Amino acid sequence: CTKRPCKNGGVCKNRFWGFECLCSHGFTGRTCECEIDECATGANACVGNSRCVNNVGREGITCKCPVGFTGHNCEINMDDCKSNPCLNKGVCIDGINSFSCECPYPFKGRLCELGRSWFCKKRPCKNGGVCKNRFWGFECLCSHGFTGRTCDCEIDECATGANTCVGNSRCVNNVGREGITCKCPVGFTGHNCEINIDDCKSNPCLNKGVCIDGINSFSCEC
Incomplete structure (x- = not known):
């Protein structure tokens, strides 16, 4: 034992055949050189996505928990609703390292903060x-x-009783203001295109000929 053959805190004992190492917990081997992988044995009680770590020099293991979990074996989902984050009587629903709020109408927003x-x-x-x-x-x-x-939705006033355009005139909605506009065919005028333009107004017939008005035309009776 004077050469201190035992590693990792093992205690050396002289024996008649030589020496014996009394190993610290978690180690084994002739000179306590081998670490026992307790995580690979039934001692691994870590749950979910937690990571098992050997406790060097002492009994058992330690579970390294993922974000959002706690407990000896990482079996507890941390309560993200503990601080009552939801406003305006919103109901907090706990998630994994997160939460959501069910908002009463008409509130909205992540925390029901929008009224x-x-x-x-x-x-x-x-x-x-x-x-x-x-x-x-x-x-x-x-x-x-x-x-x-x-x-x-634009109201189609041309499809309602507001359409008073006559003949072959075309009804057009007045966007943003009341009523309609009638687009008159050639030869007609008036709000509803109801007036046949007088093509005889300029007295085009000569030598006392009589002008007969037509639609965008005239004829003369001589």
């Missing part, structure tokens, strides 16, 4: 509609000629 005013902040109303916060959410006051939840 009714949140809706109009996103400017949901289109085509010049004005957003108003309501207790149920928001309401869009649409510009004339538009409708829908977000004023996204």
